[in-house]
Amino acid sequence: NAGVTQTPKFRVLKTGQSMTLLCAQDMNHEYMYWYRQDPGMGLRLIHYSVGEGTTAKGEVPDGYNVSRLKKQNFLLGLESAAPSQTSVYFCASRSSPVAGVNTGELFFGEGSRLTVL
């Protein structure tokens, strides 16, 4: 079972370059998330989506853009990479709330390690 797949797994960029991280899930989940993980800071939410065609800002959205054109895919873009964006990026997905209460388990990908020089 594939679950949540992130590509690429590793990437090195120069300052100012652009790139896109792709997240694909095969669980028919409505909700998808992008987080970044830095030492001592846990996971910080960048953007999330509650359904196809919708996106919303998280805690640290600046410098990132996202798109959810298809239900199974959630793309994270860096238009002009900066060294501060060096991090490990995690994508996650989950099913819709039941009776309007958010309790669902997030299923994570294995992460994408990005280095910006």
Next chain:
Amino acid sequence: TQLLEQSPQFLSIQEGENLTVYCNSSSVFSSLQWYRQEPGEGPVLLVTVVTGGEVKKLKRLTFQFGDARKDSSLHITAAQPGDTGLYLCAGYVSNTGKLIFGQGTTLQVKP
């Protein structure tokens, strides 16, 4: 802005010892979760607590949700080397789909 503060950030103990990790906030969350993460992998859910005052047990792990739904704790009894890892608490922000994480607690259990 909702924040979750975890303590301690690092914990190194001997096998067989007990430990407690705390997750605190000034905000109310609709539910709170605990995840565990191994190096090079994504976090994996351990438990979800929903009701204020709720206590859940998972073998040697006991999870508690505060009465006011602002804080939670994870207690491990007789820790084993296999418990080593990064423990993360996370809270669902009410009326949104946001799941906010604490900074994490790195646990090392020495044999």
